[in-house]
Amino acid sequence: MANEVVPATGSFLDELNLPKIVAGPAGEAISRLIGGAVDIPAAWLAQVAQGIKDKTEAKTVVSKAVADAAASIAWNDPEVIQRAAHSLLAKELRHQTNREAIARKAIEYLADEPTEQTAKPDDDWLNVFERYAEDASSERLQDIWGRIFAGELRRAKTFSLRTLRFVSELDESVVNQFEKWSARVVDFDSIPFPPTQGVEFSELLHLQDCGLVTGVGSTLHKKFDLNKVPEGQRVPLRFGFRHFAVIVLIEPPFEFQIPNLFLTSIGREIYSITRTTTKLETVRAFVEQFPKNHVDQILIADLGNNNQTEICWSKSP
Template sequence: MAEAAGSGAQKGSLQTFMDEGGLTAAVLGKPIAAAIGRLIGAVADIPAAGVDNLAQRIRDDTEARSVVKRAIAQAAATRATADEALVDRAVQRWGYDRLRKQENVEAIAAETLLQLKEDPPKDPEGPAPSDDFMNFFQAHAENASSEDMRTLFARILAGECRAPGSFSLGALQVLSVMDKQLASAVQTVRPWVNNGDYVLFAGEFHKGDRLAPLLILEDFSLIRLGMLTKPLKLDDEGHGGLVYGRRAIILHGAPNAEIAMPAATLTPVGRQIMALCPEPTEVPDFDLIIAAAKKVMGIQKVQVGDFSHRSAEGQVFIANWRDT
């Protein structure tokens, strides 16, 4: 996206979108305009010329500051405190907090708009995200200060604008408490996930270093460990496929057999969190996944290759295949 001429806004910033046409329903569609407008605290259905810089408005909103100062002074009086400097510091802290949160939500709004511009909703005039979702989303999004967290929140809001109800409040709750340890575990496990549904829980994946990130995900109810299985129905030729990003495994067994795949199964919230991660281009532990597949009862042969496509019946096809 080109930066607006004559604008000092950073490329991709919310001000850039305002300069290019405003947060108007005509540009965005009413549901998206309403959601973005609600997030940033602006009236969405007005042109760019009518939207003040929100961060500056927070700094210059003397009436709001006066109201806050009176409220804090009243609280101080109730506590028998007459320290005017204390009241001033409290007001200043309120202003800084408001500004910080506004910067966070505007960064998320700008990234959301960028994603929606690249992949717009099929129905721009379809339903908007629910009030419950937006209330919960805003409460957590305003504290997303890192670029990674802002990007994740933007993906969620863009997805919710495309298909309201696709992201649960439970998944938002997990995202709001995500720390480096949990984020690292998600990133580690993501390439192991077959068909966005489960991890083949065999071989090296139920012990040692590979088990550790799975246990972290289990602590946050993102995955279920234990003696669980997922059925894999082989076709008339005795073939079944597992897909890992751009790689795939073809399992060979008896025709029409149903194979019980030992599985660490993602929960609904776990599937939503994993869906936020980019499709893996590489699978670092692919050889271990192949070894685990060979240990599954009923599997006679394993082939690997590059994932090509699925048939209408769900059959997996691979290219550049080889026997293992």
């Protein structure tokens, strides 16, 4: 019966041909996430039964009368016990399946971007992560949790407990909108030249209401003060997109500011796991809006193509 519920296959980690990068602390965390159910299903089912027993014995004095009444009903109706057992087993099996899918995703991301050392998240973080991740049934959310787990295994305390709680409540529309706007994020923390009206403005208001960005509809700016740079010395300012960099050569002394809205702490953490590709036209749109006073030249470097650089704008002779 046990093997019908959870097939007794080989070791989960062995099946994945686990790379060396998840040995040590990361391997311990992954093993904790998936538990021993895949390797020893009979033991897992025994633990489920023990959990039922523990919960029964843990009833308080205040609830004892209710517990006794429920037990009496169950005793007189064996079908109640059977339905409860099936319900509990189905729930635990679903949770186990979700956790293992997330572990597989995390391993894939660790393999895609190998690192020499990994870290083990602290127990409190793992407790919260397990509780939220086991309810992620959709492939989209499992992928997000897998990225978070891989990021935390690379560097502990990358993702806060607040971010875990936020992701547990994510819906598809918020994910889609934030991934769209992540393509326009500069230097990992801000979105320059944000719209002030229209559909896109409404999208940003929604993301602000969700706690991912701040400053929508305000007058927030990034200020650049080059007044202390000697005259005649061109200063390169770099603005980093996900797959491109914009290098602006400025003739000081000069001071200017760019309207921006900013990612919140949760927004920055979520941004680190988004995979939206920044298109060249997005970068060119940034260049078009960039203030050209005192600018000598603007270059675009393709970070995914050996930093190949092109002149996007140049001051007229």
